[in-house]
Amino acid sequence: MKVGIAGITGKFARHLGYFRNSSKLPDTLRSSLKLELIQGNAFDNDAILSFVHSCDVVVFCYLDDDKLMVDGQKLLINVCGDEPSVTWYVASDWALDYTKLELGQLFPKCPMIHIKAYIETKQDVSGVYILIVGSMEPVFSPFFNIFDPESNTFQYWGEGDEAMGGITYDDAAKFTAAVAADPNASGILKFVGGCSSIYKIAQTFEKIYGMPATVERRGSLDDLYKHMHELSSSNPQNVYIYVSLFFFYYWINDQTLIGPELVNARYSEVKPVDYEGNMYKWPREPLATSFFSLTM
Structure with missing residues (x-):
């Protein structure tokens, strides 16, 4: 199974690839035979195509401004939809149950509300949403x-x-890795x-x-x-x-409380x-x- 991690140089993703700056990665990752590193930016379409190719699942770990979180993520979702091997997509980010928020209440979560709605319009890629x-x-x-x-x-x-x-962070990453390896994962998963x-x-x-x-x-x-x-x-x-x-x-x-339908026991x-x-x-x-x- 091949898992694509978009934004692997970030704090969270390194606990779990696609990235902007390989110098941020520890040597243990750069030298791993299990890891293929592809460097590019969020709007580099050719690099994204190369990154997504042959992945089974893609995990989005960017954390930045709204343009990156919305436009950059939509581009990645579109490419995932065009790649037959990608069965589903884990959207970012994880904190708080943003599905219970109205647009504008907690402004950093507005991109996530937009992205969830966007994925639900797609026929060729399924979304998984990890909430912690x-x-x-x-x-x-x-x-x-x-x-x-x-x-x-x-x-x-x-x-x-x-x-x-x-x-x-470590436990959230472990759950995310377990979800990424689960072919039956779907929908909203709360931990x-x-x-x-x-x-x-x-x-x-x-x-x-x-x-x-x-x-x-x-x-x-x-x-x-x-x-x-x-x-x-x-x-x-x-x-x-x-x-x-x-x-x-x-x-x-x-x-934004998580629960009561937790899925800790599944993993x-x-x-x-x-x-x-x-x-x-x-x-x-x-x-x-x-x-x-x-x-x-």
Whole structure:
């Protein structure tokens, strides 16, 4: 079986090819006899044709602006549809159940809504959609600004007991690899490693690392909703000051919860860890940078 991974130099895809820059790949991948590397960009039609040729399934792992996520992905889907060997296509990206969102609510997910609708118009390629809620590693990173590693403080919006389903990058990649090797995979497939809340995550932190943690409330979910929209309206070009707030809001407001129809058991060879298991993997000092330290 031949699996095409579009965007293999990315954090997630390297845990699972087609790529823009081979220098980003570790030597273990570049030297693998099981891996054929094809370099090109998302709009290089000849390179895409060469990449897709004789693949059984293609997994899309790009993560970039809307032009790439929509137009680039549509081009790849079209080429897959013209390649007889490609039976199905795994669309990107994985986080949150975007099928429960309306267009415009969580803007980074709009491309996924468009792509799912586009694939459903195609007669010559079937779509598979892997949904995982959120990734655990970024919870401790500066992206969400939840965890302050200097003071061991967890800051949150809401009540602090909202469910935060999550899975590690490594476990999400293992499930994706299992799905790619499953000839019967189809439709929407949902996976979760564990579910916790900010308060429970802080308690687990104390248990694992043997040091006290402080939990501080920033405001209600209504306060968060107002704040994130004020930031996006006042400075729309500075996406990084508000994108994490949008993600966090839709992660914990119950709208994008994964479940209850999980398919973990279908791929029982994968044993995902929960939040506690993830913390066991990381010493205290690099925990806040675990997201940036992800490698093969």
